[in-house]
Amino acid sequence: MQFNVERELSHMRETQISSEDIFHGKILHVKKDIIRLPDGSESFREIIRHIGAVCVIPVTENNEVIVERQYRYPIDRVILEIPAGKLDAPDENRLSAVQRELREETGYTADEWTDLGGLYSAPAYSDEYITMYLARGLHRGERHPDEGEFLDVSRVPLADLAQAVMNGEIPDAKTQICILKAARILGI
Amino acid sequence: MQFNVERELSHMRETQISSEDIFHGKILHVKKDIIRLPDGSESFREIIRHIGAVCVIPVTENNEVIVERQYRYPIDRVILEIPAGKLDAPDENRLSAVQRELREETGYTADEWTDLGGLYSAPAYSDEYITMYLARGLHRGERHPDEGEFLDVSRVPLADLAQAVMNGEIPDAKTQICILKAARILGI
Numbered sequence: 001m002q003f004n005v006e007r008e009l010s011h012m013r014e015t016q017i018s019s020e021d022i023f024h025g026k027i028l029h030v031k032k033d034i035i036r037l038p039d040g041s042e043s044f045r046e047i048i049r050h051i052g053a054v055c056v057i058p059v060t061e062n063n064e065v066i067v068e069r070q071y072r073y074p075i076d077r078v079i080l081e082i083p084a085g086k087l088d089a090p091d092e093n094r095l096s097a098v099q100r101e102l103r104e105e106t107g108y109t110a111d112e113w114t115d116l117g118g119l120y121s122a123p124a125y126s127d128e129y130i131t132m133y134l135a136r137g138l139h140r141g142e143r144h145p146d147e148g149e150f151l152d153v154s155r156v157p158l159a160d161l162a163q164a165v166m167n168g169e170i171p172d173a174k175t176q177i178c179i180l181k182a183a184r185i186l187g188i
Numbered sequence: 189m190q191f192n193v194e195r196e197l198s199h200m201r202e203t204q205i206s207s208e209d210i211f212h213g214k215i216l217h218v219k220k221d222i223i224r225l226p227d228g229s230e231s232f233r234e235i236i237r238h239i240g241a242v243c244v245i246p247v248t249e250n251n252e253v254i255v256e257r258q259y260r261y262p263i264d265r266v267i268l269e270i271p272a273g274k275l276d277a278p279d280e281n282r283l284s285a286v287q288r289e290l291r292e293e294t295g296y297t298a299d300e301w302t303d304l305g306g307l308y309s310a311p312a313y314s315d316e317y318i319t320m321y322l323a324r325g326l327h328r329g330e331r332h333p334d335e336g337e338f339l340d341v342s343r344v345p346l347a348d349l350a351q352a353v354m355n356g357e358i359p360d361a362k363t364q365i366c367i368l369k370a371a372r373i374l375g376i
Contacts, residue, residue, distance in 0.1 A: 117356020
């Protein structure tokens with residue numbers, strides 16, 4: 001079965017009439033576009049352009065996951081997340097990028113990498129796309145977090161994390177998806 | 189085990205020095221805040237304030253899911269998603285909101301609602317929080333989509349959707365989470 005069907009595109013597509021740059025920041029590029037709807041009427045879309053990102057669920061031989069607890073300013077909370085990071089460039093090799101983020105944030109390297117697909121964080125208003133990986137065959141090394149990055153790294157059994165996701169205790173979207181995918185792959 | 193640990197907050201917290209309004213749109217409110225990092229140095233955060241949203245995975249007695257195919261302008265693609273929508277007000281009752289969105293977008297009402305927890309779409313730069321529900325005991329009615337909303341509604345077996353998520357064919361984050369949660373709850 002084909003799920004990413006594009007056949008409806010012709011009668012559903014919205015076309016750009018004009019585009020205004022609202023803000024060109026370090027992370028966020030905000031635009032407001034005037035568009036034509038499929039019925040011919042005009043509307044607008046407020047959109048975020050994002051460079052893209054990668055994340056990884058690193059699972060040990062004992063089915064423990066290397067997780068991070070990190071303060072997130074927009075929500076004023078410390079939450080549990082898997083290692084992740086923005087691309088350095090839109091065309092950066094995503095596997096190289098995720099290997100760098102894992103090494104810098106946790107010190108771990110991995111022998112086996114499995115592509116878990118990607119996710120759009122908020123396709124109604126953002127083009128952010130995060131490519132997800134499962135890493136196994138882990139080796140511990142030295143951490144090199146980015147400047148201004150403060151995070152606690154620890155190990156938690158995947159079974160406990162899957163239960164926590166089901167209980168609504170892991171709010172980060174990419175982390176929920178990778179935990180549930182890894183649990184399903186590993187039969188946990 | 190407690191996953192939403194706040195004990196690290198004191199030594200990881202970033203404090204606001206100043207806040208600048210960049211853009212106050214219909215959907216997106218963009219701010220740039222100057223902050224103090226835990227080590228005392230200054231930095232900044234580009235952040236999105238979002239009113240919040242709800243979504244629902246409606247599952248029939250035959251374990252089929254009511255899904256939508258919708259054009260998303262920021263990614264110029266038609267993608268498969270579960271019914272969802274923004275809150276009308278930050279303090280709107282989320283169950284009322286999700287019942288309205290299900291009815292308007294698909295025509296369905298439901299007898300049984302299960303809270304599946306929430307998700308932060310992109311906690312590094314946005315406070316958007318989506319509360320997720322599982323709806324069962326469905327009854328079909330009339331659709332009343334919002335003006336400017338063009339979407340195709342159909343039914344797909346949950347088992348096929350779970351396989352599609354595992355194959356990376358369902359890119360929307362909230363849709364992936366709800367499919368995997370529903371599949372885990374229903375043993376599919």
